[in-house]
Amino acid sequence: MSLVGDLLSLPIPTSWEAFSDGPLSLSQQVFYWSVIITIFVFGWLAYAVYQYRRKEGDPDPPDAPKAGVFPAERADHTIELAWTIGPLLLVCWITWLSLGPLDDYWDVDQGDEMTVQVLARQWSWEFTYEDGSTTYGTLELPPDTRVKFELESEDVIHSFYLPAFGIKEDVVPNTTTATWFDTGTVAPGTYPIYCAEYCGDGHSDQMLGEVIITGTAA
Amino acid sequence: MKLRNAALMLALVALLIGASVMPNATSRSGGIDSTLESSVEANGCACHGGDASSSVGLSLNTPANFTAGETYTLTITMESSIANDGENQGGFFLSTTQGSLASGDNSTQLIDGYLTHTTTGNDQRSWNVSWTAPSDDTRIADFTLYGNSVNGNGASDVDGSDQWNRATFAVHGANAVVGPHEISDLRKALYLSLVVIGTLAAVVVGNRVVSTGQSVEEVFGDYWTYLKPWLTTTDHKQIGLLYIGTGLFFFFVSGLLAMAMRFQLMEPDNDFMTNTQFNSTFTMHGTTMVFLAGMPIIFGFANYLVPLQIGARDLAFPRLNALSYWLLPTGAIVIYAGYFTGGAGDVGWTGYVPYSSGERSTSPGTDLWVAGQIMLGASSTLTAINFVTMIMRMRAPGVTLMRMPLFTWSITVAVFLLLLAIPVFTVALILLFADRTFGSLYFSVEAGADPILWQHLFWYFGHPEVYILILPAFGVISDVVATFARRPIFGYTSMVYAMASIGLISYVVYAHHMFTAGADPLFRFFVMLTTMLVAVPTGVKIFNWLATLMGGSITTNTAMLFSLGAIATFTIGGITGIVVASIPMDIHLHDTYFVVAHFHYVLIGGTLFGFFSGIYYWFPKVTGRFMDEKLGLAHFLTSFFGFHAAFYPMHILGMMGMPRRYATYDASMAELNEFVSYSAFFFGAVQLLLVWNILRSWNGGEKAGADPWGGWSLEWTTSSPPPHNSFTEIPTLQVADSSVDEEHESTSTSAPTAGEESTS
Numbered sequence: 001m002s003l004v005g006d007l008l009s010l011p012i013p014t015s016w017e018a019f020s021d022g023p024l025s026l027s028q029q030v031f032y033w034s035v036i037i038t039i040f041v042f043g044w045l046a047y048a049v050y051q052y053r054r055k056e057g058d059p060d061p062p063d064a065p066k067a068g069v070f071p072a073e074r075a076d077h078t079i080e081l082a083w084t085i086g087p088l089l090l091v092c093w094i095t096w097l098s099l100g101p102l103d104d105y106w107d108v109d110q111g112d113e114m115t116v117q118v119l120a121r122q123w124s125w126e127f128t129y130e131d132g133s134t135t136y137g138t139l140e141l142p143p144d145t146r147v148k149f150e151l152e153s154e155d156v157i158h159s160f161y162l163p164a165f166g167i168k169e170d171v172v173p174n175t176t177t178a179t180w181f182d183t184g185t186v187a188p189g190t191y192p193i194y195c196a197e198y199c200g201d202g203h204s205d206q207m208l209g210e211v212i213i214t215g216t217a218a
Numbered sequence: 219m220k221l222r223n224a225a226l227m228l229a230l231v232a233l234l235i236g237a238s239v240m241p242n243a244t245s246r247s248g249g250i251d252s253t254l255e256s257s258v259e260a261n262g263c264a265c266h267g268g269d270a271s272s273s274v275g276l277s278l279n280t281p282a283n284f285t286a287g288e289t290y291t292l293t294i295t296m297e298s299s300i301a302n303d304g305e306n307q308g309g310f311f312l313s314t315t316q317g318s319l320a321s322g323d324n325s326t327q328l329i330d331g332y333l334t335h336t337t338t339g340n341d342q343r344s345w346n347v348s349w350t351a352p353s354d355d356t357r358i359a360d361f362t363l364y365g366n367s368v369n370g371n372g373a374s375d376v377d378g379s380d381q382w383n384r385a386t387f388a389v390h391g392a393n394a395v396v397g398p399h400e401i402s403d404l405r406k407a408l409y410l411s412l413v414v415i416g417t418l419a420a421v422v423v424g425n426r427v428v429s430t431g432q433s434v435e436e437v438f439g440d441y442w443t444y445l446k447p448w449l450t451t452t453d454h455k456q457i458g459l460l461y462i463g464t465g466l467f468f469f470f471v472s473g474l475l476a477m478a479m480r481f482q483l484m485e486p487d488n489d490f491m492t493n494t495q496f497n498s499t500f501t502m503h504g505t506t507m508v509f510l511a512g513m514p515i516i517f518g519f520a521n522y523l524v525p526l527q528i529g530a531r532d533l534a535f536p537r538l539n540a541l542s543y544w545l546l547p548t549g550a551i552v553i554y555a556g557y558f559t560g561g562a563g564d565v566g567w568t569g570y571v572p573y574s575s576g577e578r579s580t581s582p583g584t585d586l587w588v589a590g591q592i593m594l595g596a597s598s599t600l601t602a603i604n605f606v607t608m609i610m611r612m613r614a615p616g617v618t619l620m621r622m623p624l625f626t627w628s629i630t631v632a633v634f635l636l637l638l639a640i641p642v643f644t645v646a647l648i649l650l651f652a653d654r655t656f657g658s659l660y661f662s663v664e665a666g667a668d669p670i671l672w673q674h675l676f677w678y679f680g681h682p683e684v685y686i687l688i689l690p691a692f693g694v695i696s697d698v699v700a701t702f703a704r705r706p707i708f709g710y711t712s713m714v715y716a717m718a719s720i721g722l723i724s725y726v727v728y729a730h731h732m733f734t735a736g737a738d739p740l741f742r743f744f745v746m747l748t749t750m751l752v753a754v755p756t757g758v759k760i761f762n763w764l765a766t767l768m769g770g771s772i773t774t775n776t777a778m779l780f781s782l783g784a785i786a787t788f789t790i791g792g793i794t795g796i797v798v799a800s801i802p803m804d805i806h807l808h809d810t811y812f813v814v815a816h817f818h819y820v821l822i823g824g825t826l827f828g829f830f831s832g833i834y835y836w837f838p839k840v841t842g843r844f845m846d847e848k849l850g851l852a853h854f855l856t857s858f859f860g861f862h863a864a865f866y867p868m869h870i871l872g873m874m875g876m877p878r879r880y881a882t883y884d885a886s887m888a889e890l891n892e893f894v895s896y897s898a899f900f901f902g903a904v905q906l907l908l909v910w911n912i913l914r915s916w917n918g919g920e921k922a923g924a925d926p927w928g929g930w931s932l933e934w935t936t937s938s939p940p941p942h943n944s945f946t947e948i949p950t951l952q953v954a955d956s957s958v959d960e961e962h963e964s965t966s967t968s969a970p971t972a973g974e975e976s977t978s
């Protein structure tokens with residue numbers, strides 16, 4: 001991709017599409033609201049600075065600040081209330097929208113999943129499958145399957161990050177954390193695994209792994 | 219003829235192919251013989267699977283330290299995803315820089331000083347070998363181990379069905395001194411600059427001795443008379459300038475570290491820095507920017523201005539204030555001393571345990587990082603006490619709480635946050651210090667500690683801390699915008715309440731930094747909601763600034779431009795804050811470059827631009843001279859666009875999944891990263907315009923009067939620069955007569971009775 005193309009792109013992970021359908025999905029709405037607010041603020045700013053710019057010989061407004069004098073309060077309670085309540089409603093709405101996907105995301109045990117044990121250490125990933133076999137760094141998964149990961153760490157905190165699925169869960173020593181995803185949400189192929197919690201020297205290269213979604217069901 | 223040429227070519231090609239295939243054709247089931255030694259050392263076991271693969275896990279159970287002359291049994295273990303439980307499972311190659319290796323049994327053999335497997339040993343993936351330590355126990359033995367795991371077909375496969383890897387292990391002698399042997403590039407650079415500074419100083423002193431005929435003692439005496447007041451001052455204005463100077467100095471030091479990181483990230487898999495160096499660099503960059511640049515610049519302004527704005531002669535405890543300041547360079551020296559111990563702290567500015575609490579892999583400088591941070595914590599705590607006392611007890615007549623300038627209000631909220639937050643961090647650091655130095659077990663995972671405890675302690679401080687960094691900038695922007703729009707700030711009262719509520723809310727949102735750490739869902743939901751709520755008072759502030767401009771008479775000089783630029787940039791940073799506050803989106807974006815973009819938009823775009831604005835705005839007050847407007851305009855335009863070019867693309871990189879704190883990245887992100895790096899160099903370079911402008915205008919700028927911009931707060935009622943005791947006479951703040959204000963009804967009418975007691 002060209003640099004300009006890159007700069008204009010909005011690389012949303014495929015998994016986000018599951019947040020709900022169409023242009024009203026969480027990620028899309030957050031994007032639209034962001035653009036609307038930015039345009040509103042920038043527009044207002046540009047308008048005010050242009051409209052009320054000081055020209056040669058302009059007098060000061062009557063209530064201009066004077067040294068040593070606390071200026072009279074300038075306020076309009078209706079409008080202030082409006083721009084308190086407006087944003088309040090908006091963020092409550094976005095919080096509400098965010099809860100939707102979480103129900104699904106936090107529901108790790110739905111009963112029909114395949115389980116993979118993930119053991120992180122400085123600096124490698126070890127994957128143990130249901131049949132007891134083990135791989136290092138490379139995770140091989142069948143297509144169209146709900147896969148549950150049980151994460152454990154041997155030493156420090158790591159974070160199991162699969163950018164293609166938008167999945168990230170810290171791997172914390174002394175506890176087991178869990179997350180899941182459905183391999184059906186992406187095409188068969190090879191995707192990267194990163195460690196997203198800084199864990200020392202090997203963090204940026206030795207913790208690189210890959211997940212291979214095979215073409216046919218196991 | 220033609221035929222002969224063709225035959226010759228064919229023969230050549232055949233020879234070439236033969237030559238390249240020959241050594242690969244046979245597998246080394248009998249070990250790596252001496253003809254291959256140098257090839258293995260250069261290319262690894264490239265016959266098996268091309269590049270090294272992290273899917274092969276190599277370990278060597280070395281002792282923690284060695285005793286001179288003792289013999290140890292070392293076990294090599296190879297873990298691999300290549301299934302094979304029959305014959306020809308794999309082989310190894312082990313060499314060391316110290317002591318001597320010997321074969322443990324018939325599965326290994328010694329050739330030319332290195333060890334390798336035998337035909338028997340080829341059928342296993344674990345070998346016992348013995349190593350005799352050197353007689354000098356001040357040395358460090360470095361082991362290099364290559365291992366390949368093969369699929370058992372007896373051939374060397376390059377298609378990935380054979381895999382190999384390389385690993386190194388270091389064993390320190392019981393009395394080994396770490397460091398002095400290897401001088402890192404960063405230390406070389408530091409030594410070089412010390413030598414250069416030393417030489418320059420000698421030249422300057424020597425020049426004065428020669429040209430004025432003074433003795434060396436007299437020259438130093440002169441310097442001393444100049445320096446002594448600065449070293450011994452308790453005056454809030456001088457301490458303020460010391461803070462700002464120190465802050466700006468570290469801003470440039472830390473900027474250089476940032477440039478070094480962007481240099482490393484110019485291309486994927488760059489080897490400009492090692493991983494360890496890169497880790498130290500981002501740690502020192504973050505720590506420096508927050509604690510040694512941001513906070514000092516803010517508290518420098520606060521020191522200088524708050525007493526002037528509330529009409530006090532000095533802080534409540536001037537000597538304590540001097541102590542606060544001097545703890546800062548001391549802490550800074552301690553933190554930076556890490557570079558001389560074999561690597562500065564490398565735990566990130568967040569210092570997460572158990573990585574930071576176990577010495578297993580942190581740089582030696584981490585101890586100094588912790589110690590220096592404790593000093594800075596003490597410094598900040600004292601500062602907070604000092605300011606709270608002054609603001610509550612020492613306001614001039616007429617300056618009631620609800621008539622303080624908004625900059626003073628922002629500092630008021632910030633110091634309350636500081637007072638409640640920084641001791642928690644300091645205590646956490648002391649526990650960490652005890653763990654690292656005295657062997658206590660607060661954060662020890664082996665002893666069953668909960669590693670998340672640190673994150674709670676850290677972010678309970680860390681989130682209010684980011685508001686300590688932004689609120690004062692809000693204060694600067696409020697004062698600047700009102701002055702240059704020539705109108706009172708819109709909604710003064712709601713501005714105060716907005717800041718106070720941001721301060722309160724900031725204590726119940728911190729867990730938004732821990733959304734992926736596996737906390738209880740209900741807790742995470744609560745935190746998501748409160749985090750979103752922060753946007754409400756923040757929005758109120760932005761809208762109030764915009765409303766202030768309405769009906770004004772706006773001068774867009776450098777100070778105003780930086781404030782307007784800060785409003786615009788901060789708006790984007792606030793919006794991305796909401797994006798990462800949404801848990802489903804944060805699960806993808808957490809610890810990626812999106813977060814890096816978010817906090818640089820608020821910290822550079824908000825805090826730094828805000829304080830740049832403050833520098834241009836209050837410079838005439840401090841020096842009695844204006845800064846150069848042309849240079850200022852150039853500085854604003856280049857900084858503003860340079861900043862957006864450098865940081866906007868990071869949003870995209872983050873969405874593509876580039877994790878932060880990485881010394882490398884996927885090749886598909888190369889173009890964007892290169893663009894970011896060049897923009898960052900540009901942004902860094904144009905900051906020199908500010909330095910140049912300050913130096914030039916300090917004595918050479920156009921003269922300014924007491925109130926050059928027409929601001930209202932009390933600092934503009936005293937001369938520029940202010941006299942030694944700040945005011946010749948303690949001023950009384952007047953209140954504007956509401957009748958001039960035709961526009962609005964709600965006004966304060968009562969004129970203060972002279973000498974009115976100001977209480978909270």
Ligand code: HEM
Pocket residue numbers: 568684685687688730731749750752753756791792793794795796798799800804807808809813816817820821824825
């Ligand atoms: C509307 C206001 C804001 C909201 C809703 C917000 C939200 C967040 C959230 C949710 C994170 C965590 C992201 C993650 O690690 O996944 C974050 C990180 C961060 N924010 Fe903000 N933020 C806001 C304003 C600010 C301000 C004003 C500052 C400082 C001036 C700031 C500085 C930071 C920093 C430094 C981090 C990263 C800390 C680290 O992991 O190293 N934020 N913010």
Ligand SMILES: [Cu+2]
Pocket residue numbers: 158159195196197198199200202203204207
């Ligand atoms: Cu990591």
Ligand SMILES: [Cu+2]
Pocket residue numbers: 680681684727728730731
């Ligand atoms: Cu936060």
